[in-house]
Amino acid sequence: MFTTSRYIAYAFCVSALLALSACGGSSTNIVEREPVENHDDHDDDEHSHGDAPSSKGRLVISSHDEPEVMVYDLDDGEELAHYPMESAVSAVYASANHRFALVLQRDGNQVNAIDAGFIREAHGDHFDYTIAAPSFSDFEMSGPRPTHFTLGSDEAVIFYDGNADTAEVAQVGVVSNANLANGAAGVRIELTTHQHGAARTLGEHLFLTVRDPQDTSTTLPDQVVFYHLHDGEYELEHTFEMECPALHGSAGWDHGVAFGCGDGVLVIHEESGEFVAEKIANPEGLSGRIGSLYATAGAHELVGVASGELFLIDPEAGTIEALSWTEDGREAVAYAFDAEGEHFLVLDGQGGLTRLEVEEEWTALAPIEVVASDLSGLSEDLRVAMAVSHASHLVYVTDPVALTVLEVDLESAAVTTALTLEAVPAKLAWTGFEGTHEEHDH
Amino acid sequence: MRRILWRSLCGLGTLGISALSVGAQAEEADHPNPAKLEVIEVVALPWHASTLESAQPVSVLDGEALARRQSSTLGETLSKEVGVHTNYFGPVASSPIIRGLSGPRVLITQNGLDAGDASRVGPDHLVTTEASTAEHIEVLRGPSTLFYGSGAIGGVVNIVDGRVPQDTVPTGQWHVKHNDVADEDLVSGSVTGGTGQWAGHIDGFWRESNDYRIPVPAEAHDDHEHADEVNEEEAHDESRLDNSAYRAKGANLGASYLLDNGFVGLSVGRLERTYGIPGHSHGEEALDVYADLEQDRVQVHSELSFDHDWFSALNTRLGYTDYHHAEVENGEALTTFANESYEVRAELFHQPLADGRGAWSFQYKHQDFEAVGAEAFTPPSVTESLALAWMEERHFGPVLLQLGARMEHVDVEADRLTLPMEDDESLLAVYSVAQTFEPFSVSAGAVWDFTPGYNLGVSISRAQRAPSSAELYSFGPHIGTSSYEVGALYELHSESDGHFHVEVSPAEVELETSNNLDISLRKFNGDFGFTLNAFYNQMDDYYYLAATGLEAESDHDHEHDHAEEESEGLPVYYYTAQDATFYGLEGQLSWQLSAPWQMVLTSDYTRAELEGDTPLPRIPPLRVGLELNYERDGWRASVGGQRYFEQDRVAELETVTPGYTLVDAELGYDWTLSRQTLTFYVQGRNLTDEEARPHTSFIKDQAPLPARSFAVGVRSQF
Incomplete structure (x- = not known):
């Protein structure tokens, strides 16, 4: 039984088919825009050498007052982008290739990444370089309280402390440059309990701290284990029996890693194909303990920090010696090696920058008074901060009072204003193309 | 009954032991191991018709045959299907070739929705589907x-x-397998069940392999005598195909609400x-490049039937995929490909009209494709299509008549298309390109049951295709194909000194049109059955x-070649419509x-x-x-071979590919335990350890098929 309406529908179908048969065309609309510079316009010789384009790089800066980060171009001082974050930013670090800035949000249990736009592509015998607009990366790595951050040759290592209140255990995330570029999560290891620990890679090995879950007296770990990368996964290889009570702080170099212990510095280095742990005892007279360590990739000596005092650690000789850096009792707030490992830099609470010349027996040069503003009124959670350029002999220091970032030439000691900001700067990281400098640890 | 028997002739089921059991069951009432009788419905067809009813x-x-054939790539899984070959890119990224057509002409869908990956752009890109958790795979030729x-x-696959x-209904399966040729391990499983009006499903897989063993050195030698001179030590060093290992895992979680009229x-x-991407090299030095891929997929399915005067059912599918993969070399992401896509398909069925059934189909698809890096030979583009x-x-x-027509509106936009300026190489000309295509397809087919147990299918179609963004806008080195590709949107001007330059072409871009005739003769009753297909496809503006x-030198954005100075330049290929x-x-008996x-x-x-x-490149050779097959008392066995004949009809710059024969065998035993059936099996592949280089592969001279291999495994269904 067919109704009239069905016949109408059928007729409609056939009519529509006929209408459809009129299709089958195409059109093209092309609009020419203003030409742009051809960054690949270089001769064959330049190809083979693959020189990086001349750029001072970009700074990724977190705001003290808002959960956001900004990206500034150091060549023209312009703000290129700003990105709101879900939680307050606790730290900003550059990735191993200085293309990304990793934004740690400790209270928000989250790590995000900003692609600053410095893309280096391998072409077998040379590299091609592209400077793209910054972007918010797809990468994210959540975990309880991301805190400790270190760099390997090709990867970043994030230590998540865990949370005793929520019974969340500590975790370690290893994120390669490729993971960041791909938005992939990287490799994650879950530990057995919470701890304020540390981790760092050395080639295919991952060294990290462990803590006895039964010990409720401290959140600091007391032992070190190492994992080996196998088929993309880290497998536990060995636990070092030597204890490192109240472990805090770590450093790594080409042939070893070190951790700060309450009773000295634990040095782990390779010997006859195996990793050996040795402890260098604290020197007499050291009232506290070494809780921070710094090294460059090719280092023969490490720098330890104990309550603002510097110590020079020789892993081979097994010695720890005090290192003088200030004559007027300045309070250190940040430390770093410069890009070439020629200077160890100490930024103090007055905005002064002291350079210790590594090759000159760690002699401290007169401080460069970088920040002219009166910093005495700053709240306790706001301090000056610095970021080291790997493209040149420059260091960038924040002035939270004047809302500027100052550029320091380490060779000439000249200070200029690099950026004028609209927000109070807190943490910052330098991104850009490295020159011919060796990589170094933070 | 007719449909049941047809199962023994359709698809790989015909080649597999399961087909044997089903066919035998239909004909032999005393078959010792009765198999479930089922009609093969093709989900890819709008009203889930059986394979028998399609012109x-x-x-x-599906079933046992799928379990036996499933491989790490879709191309390899389907490589023994009649009319289907693989573009073999190692065990890592092979995708199917149907009747000599592949890439942007063969659509890969997951549950009827676009796979949403980058496999249609390059042969070294993975098809993001997984055979080990699939229920069946349909191929529309x-x-x-x-x-x-x-x-x-x-x-379509x-x-x-x-x-x-x-x-x-509670169902599930699991599968564990180890293959020695690449130390390949597979674990997969799925469970479906539910209660009341809620149904749930979970599946997952994990597979991993080493580089696979090869019977001969990877690099093909022009002179076979020279190949014989390769000393044993060298042969040993080259006993595995470098950079062919992979690791993969995936999982799906789904839930449905069951209604009285659907779900x-x-x-x-x-x-x-x-x-790894085998054969991926830059210049003289072959570097290990690997791809790191992730894809998230969300799908919504709905099938509802109505008691309405006009409409009887509405099937709806919505899909969202977020795909990206990075090609990593020396720790650096050389190139990153991303594809974010949305798709909606809705099929509205009308009540029977004049004893006929039919439906209107609506489809919307949005694809945002981006490639960044050294091999970003095509610029970012957005493709949007709307179809009715x-x-x-x-x-x-006795005649079933099928008619159909489709109108499509396709917009392709590339907002930033750059070309070096001819008069000033320090600058790049920048173009915004917006193109609109309106392909129209019409099809008529008939299936004639001219005598009991036989039918004749005839299908005539005129189909149109909008060229893909890669075919239109490519400009640069495509390492996956070892070529420098120039898209159809450009004019390529060669100069007397061997240099060339490229300009945007003002000419209209034509639609590709296929005029196809397909004739199928099928016999599906009795102990002897067959299906024979003949096709003739006249393509305009192919x-x-x-x-x-x-x-051209292999650096992106360089228009000028240096033939005299650059001996390692890539051959320039230009997308041309002809x-x-x-x-x-095709035949199957x-x-x-x-x-x-x-x-x-x-x-x-x-x-x-x-x-x-003029022969086209990478066309599969004659294959026989x-x-x-044997099956009795739970035992299953099969032995067989496939002969790929020499392909000497070659395109320019292509070489003749020698023929080869692959011999396979399998032994299995079914054991019913409680409510599950366990199948223990041993498989042997390429038992004669033959050197086999598929003519359809871009890397045939760098990557032979695997050496003799043995696999053991256990499957379970419950």
């Missing part, structure tokens, strides 16, 4: 634009899984895969990469020798040429296969 050749790989639009002019459950369900899934199709079928006595004789003809034969014994003979042949009898 267009359709085959289905020939133009299928009527159902799927522009990208299906050569055919639809991978169907149960990620969106349609009932609460509505949602699934979320994730797939991760890291795989109409399909009807009606029986006229887009292909034409060799230009030029060379009329082409594809025709060929199944003979039930006795209750336990079955013999299956298969063959296919495709001839493809441009106007003027023979398989003998």
Whole structure:
């Protein structure tokens, strides 16, 4: 039984088919825009050498007052982008290739990444370089309280402390440059309990701290284990029996890693194909303990920090010696090696920058008074901060009072204003193309 | 009954022991191991018709046959299907070739929705589907634009899984396998069930392999005598194909709400895969490049029937995929590909009209494709398509008539297309390009049951395709194909000194049009059955990469070659539209020798040429296969071989590929334990350790097929 309406529908179908048969065309609309510079316009010789384009790089800066980060171009001082974050930013670090800035949000249990736009592509015998607009990366790595951050040759290592209140255990995330570029999560290891620990890679090995879950007296770990990368996964290889009570702080170099212990510095280095742990005892007279360590990739000596005092650690000789850096009792707030490992830099609470010349027996040069503003009124959670350029002999220091970032030439000691900001700067990281400098640890 | 028997002739089921059991069951009432009788429904067809009822050749790989054939790539899984070959890119990224057509002409769908990956852009890109958790795989050979639009002019491969459950019947399966040729391990499983009106599904897989063993050194030698001179030590060093290892895992979770008149369900899934890209080199030095891939997929399925005066049912599918993969070299992401896509398909069925049934189909698809880096040979582009199709079928006595038409509107936009300026190489000309295409497809087919147990299918179609963004806008080195590709949107001007430059062409870009005739003769009753297909496909404005004789350095954005100075330059290929003809034969014969014994003979042949009898590249050679199957008292055995003949009809810059024969065997035992059936099996592949280099592979001279291999495994179904 067919109704009239069905016949109408059928007729409609056939009519529509006929209408459809009129299709089958195409059109093209092309609009020419203003030409742009051809960054690949270089001769064959330049190809083979693959020189990086001349750029001072970009700074990724977190705001003290808002959960956001900004990206500034150091060549023209312009703000290129700003990105709101879900939680307050606790730290900003550059990735191993200085293309990304990793934004740690400790209270928000989250790590995000900003692609600053410095893309280096391998072409077998040379590299091609592209400077793209910054972007918010797809990468994210959540975990309880991301805190400790270190760099390997090709990867970043994030230590998540865990949370005793929520019974969340500590975790370690290893994120390669490729993971960041791909938005992939990287490799994650879950530990057995919470701890304020540390981790760092050395080639295919991952060294990290462990803590006895039964010990409720401290959140600091007391032992070190190492994992080996196998088929993309880290497998536990060995636990070092030597204890490192109240472990805090770590450093790594080409042939070893070190951790700060309450009773000295634990040095782990390779010997006859195996990793050996040795402890260098604290020197007499050291009232506290070494809780921070710094090294460059090719280092023969490490720098330890104990309550603002510097110590020079020789892993081979097994010695720890005090290192003088200030004559007027300045309070250190940040430390770093410069890009070439020629200077160890100490930024103090007055905005002064002291350079210790590594090759000159760690002699401290007169401080460069970088920040002219009166910093005495700053709240306790706001301090000056610095970021080291790997493209040149420059260091960038924040002035939270004047809302500027100052550029320091380490060779000439000249200070200029690099950026004028609209927000109070807190943490910052330098991104850009490295020159011919060796990589170094933070 | 007719449909049941047809199962023994359709798809890989015909080649497998399961087909034997089903066919035998239909004919032999005293078969010792009765198999479940089922009708193979093709989900890829709008009203889930059986393979028997389609005028267009359709085959289905399912059940035991799928379990046996499933491989790490879709191309390899389907490589023994009649009319289907693989573009073999190692065990990492092979995808299917249907009747000589591949890439943007063969659409890969997951549950009827676009796979949403980058596999249509390059042969070294993975098809993001997984065979180990699939329920069945459907192959539509020939133009299928009527159902799927522009990208299906050569055919469709639809991978169907149960990620969106349609009932609460508890079912499940698991599979564990180890293959020695690459130390490959596979674990997969799925469970579906539910209670009341809620149904749930979960599946997952994990697979990993080392580099695979090869019977000869990876690099093909022009002079075979020279190859014999390779000393044993060198041969040993080259006993594995470098950079062919992979690691993959994935999982899907789905839930449905069951209604009295259908269901509505949602699934979320994730797939991760890291795989080496064999044969990937820059200049003289072959560097290990690997791809790091991730894809998230969300699908919503709904099938509802109505008691309405006009409409009887509405099937809806929505999909969202977020895909990206990075090609990593020396720790640096060399190139990153991303594809974010949305798709909506809705099929509205009308109540029977004049004894006919039919439906209107609406489809919207949005794809945002981006490639960044050294091999970003095509700029970011957005493709949006909107389509409306109409399909009807009606029986006229013994003849089933099928009609359909589809109108499509395709917008392709590339907002930043750059070319070096001819008069000032320090600058790049920048263009915004917006293109609109309106392909139209129409199809008519008939299936005539001219005598009991036989039918004749005839399908005539005229299908159109909008060229893909890669075919339009490519400009740069494509390492996956070892070529420098220039898109159809450009004019390529060669100069007397061997240099060339490229300009945007003001000419209109033509639609590619396929005029296809398909004839199928099927016999599906008795101990002896067959299906024979003949096809003739006249393609107007067929887009292909034409060799230009030029060379270019492999750096992006460089227009000028340096033939004299750069001996390692890439050959320049230019997307050119020219009329082409594809025709060929496919045959499959199944003979039930006795209750336990079955013999299956298969063959296919495709001839493809441009106007003027110029062969097209990478066209599969003549292939003949023979398989003998045995099944009794739970034991299953099969032995068979496939002969790939020499392909000497080659395109410019292509070389002749010698023929080869692959011999396989399998022994299995079914053991029913409680409510599950366990199958223990041993498989042998390439038992004669033959050197086999598929002519259809871009890297045939760098990557032979695996050496002799043995696999053991256990499967379970409950």
